[in-house]
Amino acid sequence: MQPDTADEARTRATLPPTTAASPDLEPSAVQSAYAISTRGLVKSYPGPDGATTHAVHGLDLDVHRGETFAFLGPNGAGKSTTISLLCALARPTAGQATVAGVDVIRQPDEVRRRVGMLFQQSALDSDLTAEQNLHIHARLYGLSRRHARLRATETLEKVGLADRRRSRVRTLSGGMRRRLELARGLLHAPRVLFLDEPTTGLDPHARAQIWEYLRALRDQHGNTLFVTTHYLEEAENCDRLGIIDHGRLVAEGTPLALKAAIGDDRVALRTGDDAAARHVVAGLAPEGRAITLDADGVSLRIPDGSTWIPRLCAALADQGIAVHAASATPPTLDDVFFHHTGRSINAPPSHGTPTAMVPAATPAAIEEAP
Amino acid sequence: MTAPAPPASDASSPPDRPAVRDGTGPERVPRLWHELRAVHALVHRDLLRLAAQPVHTGLMLVQPMLYLFILGGGLAALIPNSSLGGGYQTYLFPGVLMMTVQTPAIMVGIRLITDRQSGYVRELLMAPVRRPILLLGTCAGGTLVATVQGAVLLALVGAIGLPYDPLLLLTLLVGMMLTSFTLTALALTLAVTLDRPEVFNMLLGLVMMPLLLLSGGFFPVGNLPGWAHTLAAANPLAYGVDVLRRCIAARVPDRAAPTTVEWSGWQPPVLLEGTLLLTVGILALLWAAHRFGRPE
Incomplete structure (x- = not known):
């Protein structure tokens, strides 16, 4: 027994080129059409009074290779925890997950080698230059000195910071830092890139720039992008999106499909007498439609909303109620979000994040204590 | 700094690791x-x-430098050379070297x-x-930075009447590297257990002063009562100062000064002191690395 294992070890040791070269095709990654695939993923923490808190509670998620996937959810729904699990920073309590063809539990190092990460609150060494930051990070990923220098130059160019390479990070604007962090995430050419709120706290121009680079990444290199965001117009531009609430996936699909699934348009009327108008609308609308009355007037959700406007207006005119304005809007992603989570994505409970995020973009928060 | 050549095979890695x-x-x-x-x-980042x-x-x-030239220069006039072997500044030098490496080592923790x-x-x-x-890597970086800073102070040996003897400078450098390593490892041990810099600073403020005073770097602890000896024998800084002091004594015997650490009247030899210092550093580092390595 003993000599056998020794022999085997020797064979393995003496033949590194063949063992290393043949699996370059990476059968596991080729077989799977998914860049990310999880089944029953659970992450729980011991709660305050002996109870268990499930940050992620049985997550089943599939993200296709090369797609841009938006991951939405109210605050505390488990978004950041999910990302930590997927990039093997945290160990799942139960379930399984494969990222870039590698099992996150069995080969966490290999997963981290293949994925890039842009944290919500990212950090750079503000005393060093842009180039130095990248160089050190590339070396951390095991790149040779020459290769590290090459990649630093390449990625700086990719994010349009080639002319600021020798600038100290503390002198860069918030948008530039974010781009530098993006460059840092790309140094080791990951196939899957996780972006946790990549544009929060940036001005519209900087946000647009970040998305320009992200789109170029997807189109030119076929990277899979996994993005969380609070901006619904950003989610709108993603290939697919998933909504997580209470640690579970509650909706998943293309933005169009998700909106179509809700189906109903929102019809809103502003009249001379909203309270009376509500009665009239209630009489006309099909049974069981909730009609809301607020400061903005009367509104209800109904399929083919625009076809209802003439009928409603006619009925209101018969009752002598003046109609000031009428509109029918197809469902938005916010409606989708509301439908599945019972909250608006920008509602006060989730409002904490944007305000909490703003300081992260200011130099004072990133700079270290002396 | 060049790393040694890689081993010929990857056989040491776990078998479940794919060849991919x-x-x-x-x-x-x-x-x-x-x-x-x-x-x-x-290490590169630290440099x-x-x-x-x-x-x-x-x-x-x-x-x-303030300590060495102002405090040292001032007190040198009061203290007769004979009581400390050499002049007071020579006596103070190991303590000053210790202070020099201690600051950057602690910074690593912060x-x-x-x-x-x-x-x-x-x-x-x-x-x-x-x-x-x-x-x-963090510990290696801290150790190197602390040693580099200490090396700058070595340029001053002439100013306090010690010779620019290459062997003296080399042994002092090795002694400082050893001390820097242990202090950095201890600072990291503290840092991985605390999550707020204020607590770290408070704790250091509380602990560093007595440790420095009882290191024998500023005055011989021998004149203090017995409990102070016991504390000194448990003080890593005292071992560091002793090692540095003996480096000087070995090359410049007429400047030999009393050492601090005593185990019930017995002075451990310099190699034992150095080994103890190294062991404490390694143990601290291993524990810190273990604690840092816990998966979330």
Whole structure:
């Protein structure tokens, strides 16, 4: 027994080129059409009074290779925890997950080698230059000195910071830092890139720039992008999106499909007498439609909303109620979000994040204590 | 700093590790080599920071010089040379060297905490490297920076009447490296257990002064009552000062000064003191690395 294992070890040791070269095709990654695939993923923490808190509670998620996937959810729904699990920073309590063809539990190092990460609150060494930051990070990923220098130059160019390479990070604007962090995430050419709120706290121009680079990444290199965001117009531009609430996936699909699934348009009327108008609308609308009355007037959700406007207006005119304005809007992603989570994505409970995020973009928060 | 050649095979890596290498580049190198690069990256970062903050570095060197020339120069007039072997400044020198390496070593601990708060540590953890290796790299960086700063002070040996003897300078340098390593490891041990820099600072403020005073760097502890001897024997700084002091005594015997550590009347030899210092450093580092390496 003993000599056998020794022999085997020797064979393995003496033949590194063949063992290393043949699996370059990476059968596991080729077989799977998914860049990310999880089944029953659970992450729980011991709660305050002996109870268990499930940050992620049985997550089943599939993200296709090369797609841009938006991951939405109210605050505390488990978004950041999910990302930590997927990039093997945290160990799942139960379930399984494969990222870039590698099992996150069995080969966490290999997963981290293949994925890039842009944290919500990212950090750079503000005393060093842009180039130095990248160089050190590339070396951390095991790149040779020459290769590290090459990649630093390449990625700086990719994010349009080639002319600021020798600038100290503390002198860069918030948008530039974010781009530098993006460059840092790309140094080791990951196939899957996780972006946790990549544009929060940036001005519209900087946000647009970040998305320009992200789109170029997807189109030119076929990277899979996994993005969380609070901006619904950003989610709108993603290939697919998933909504997580209470640690579970509650909706998943293309933005169009998700909106179509809700189906109903929102019809809103502003009249001379909203309270009376509500009665009239209630009489006309099909049974069981909730009609809301607020400061903005009367509104209800109904399929083919625009076809209802003439009928409603006619009925209101018969009752002598003046109609000031009428509109029918197809469902938005916010409606989708509301439908599945019972909250608006920008509602006060989730409002904490944007305000909490703003300081992260200011130099004072990133700079270290002396 | 060049890392040693990589081992010929990757047989040491766990068997479940696939032979699949990343498609990120043309290179295909063993894991250990990758990890040495990561260690080098962290040391490199510390050196770059040192170079990026010349004023900060300079200021850190001012304090020990103030002690050496103002306190040392002032007290030298009061203290007869005979009572301390050489002049008081010579006596004070090991203590000053200790202070010099102690500041940057402690900074490593503070920075680990602030890096954790700023999220930089999380960026480090994303690297495909075993976590303890990252702490090892941090410790190596801190040790090197502290030694470099101490080496600057070595240029002053002439000013306090010691010869520029290459062997003396070399042994002092080795002694400082050893001390820097142990202090950095201890600072990291503290840093991985605390999560707020204020607590770290408070604790240091509380502990550092007595440790320094009882290190025998400023005055011989021998004149203090027995409990002070016991404390000194448990004080890593005292061992560091002793090692440095004996480096001087070995090359300049007429400047030999009394050492601090005594185990019930017996003076441990310098090699034993050095070994103890190293052992404490290694144990502290291992514990810190273990604690840092715990998965979330």
